[in-house]
Amino acid sequence: MTDTTETTARKPRAPWLTLRRREAIEGWLFVSPTLIGFLIFFLGPLIAVVFYSLTEWNLLSQKSTYVGLANYTDALRDNPDFWHVIRNSVVFAAGLVPLNMALALGLAVALCRPGKGVVFFRTVFFAPVITSAVAWAIVWKFLLQGEAGAVNQMLAGIGIDGPNWLREPNWAMFAVIVTRVIKMVGLNMILYIAALQAVPRDYEEAARLEGANGWQIFRMVTWPLLAPTTLIIMVITTIGSFKVFDHIYLMTGGGPENGTLVLAYYIYEQAFEFFNIGYAAALAIIMFVIVLALTVVQLLLRQKGSS
């Protein structure tokens, strides 16, 4: 008996559970709770809603029939309500996004450097962000009541006769947009402050030595460096404004005269008040496509900007 025969006899077969396989199994185990929940409560429903959208299904009739694209043609061609709702959503976004971003940038520039009072003002402008939309909407609904509301009383104090804000379609939309901006602007302000603080000081110093004034420095140096942040903020804010629901539900209920009836509210109404399941599902898919398109467009813009 020699040592060599013994070692060849005992030569181990490669074990099935290699380190790599082991790591793969563990990896999948780590992600599986998230993944399974995600499949059941998110991806599954997303696929289901596509199928719902192809059916005529009123909850009262208890059964659904396949109708092809009828719900979509109904929305896009036959039902004038739909385009009214889309118009409202676009007006809401077109009013909210620029106002929000301009104010956020202005506040961020004013508050990006440490100084007395900066922390105080940041705290103040951010406070509505953490407040529930329900509380915010309730309070503003009171403040904007006709003559008796605090806003109109203040306006009367300086001799202005304010409108009945939430009872006139155009003013209602304006009021909803402005109160929403006040609620959410703090978030964008913080994102801009973070971006401004990341701007290298040397660039500004160099521009200053060249004799640029404050506005020129902002326009030529700071603003271009903020471009990626601006795009991200634009994506987040536009998508957020297309999803607005609670604010509308509580302040105007879509009224007056459907003047503030936006897409998210319309979907809720069709689904859970009128129980038009198929139509509501088609609307949901349309909303999904709009949000997806917005995201893709802005991601493309971002890529173009960075190359």
Place this chain on the structure above:
Amino acid sequence: MALTRSQTRTVTRIFWALSLSVVAVPFVFPFLWMISSGFKSATEIFGQLSLIPDTWRWGNYIEVFTYQPFARQYFNSIYIACAVTGITLILSSLAGYALARMRFAGAGLLMLFLVSALMVPEEVTILPNFFLMKWLGVMDTHVPLILLPVFGPHGVMATFLMRQYFVSLPKELEEAGKMDGLSRLGIWWKIALPMSRPALAAVAIITFLFSWNLFLEPLVFVSSLSNFTLPLALSNFTDPYGAPLWHLQLAATSLAVVPILIVYLIAQRQIIESFAMSGVKG
């Protein structure tokens, strides 16, 4: 008379402070008005603008609790937010850790898959989820209010945040853990988690507030008063004819908002940073 340099600076500074204060009015006034109106009678709320009530009606704050089971609803909001936060922290850090630190086939694809989910609004999937919850027999319970935030886009964002943080941690400590014979789970629990306190805090803060402020889901899934969460309860202070009971509604709203505001004032730096972190990276 020309101003000296330091005088110009002082003038500019005063100008800034004044204009910021003016801008701050619509941010601060609603809170002050809400709290003071909670002490007024319904008629006084619209009678005059003064922030100091004629007579302080402390009774409003008692009536809030007798009008509907407000204490119960308050408790519902607290325990649901705690449950959502706890579960989200565990699941998102587990998945985030695996996606950041472990090599396995399909990880990249999975990541892409999850991130693309961030683009889907909850409004899109709520309808099928409504039928799913009905089928599971959990309508008018808190199960949907816990499951949907954990596994919806918010949970995905939490996972993504944790992953970004784990990626940036130094590898050496993990190696040391491996030498000491720790399992993967052990490394995650004893090394990775303790090192990621800032990310965990950020996820905890935004998750808690997200759940606390949720409105659409409770509106759709919960119907009985004793199962209401705060946002639903607040919009429910109406007399039998549907007219709002202003003084009660504002007292209740103050009770729901003020504790969160106090926490915010104490931990404002951390809270603001959490939002900045999630916003920039998510």
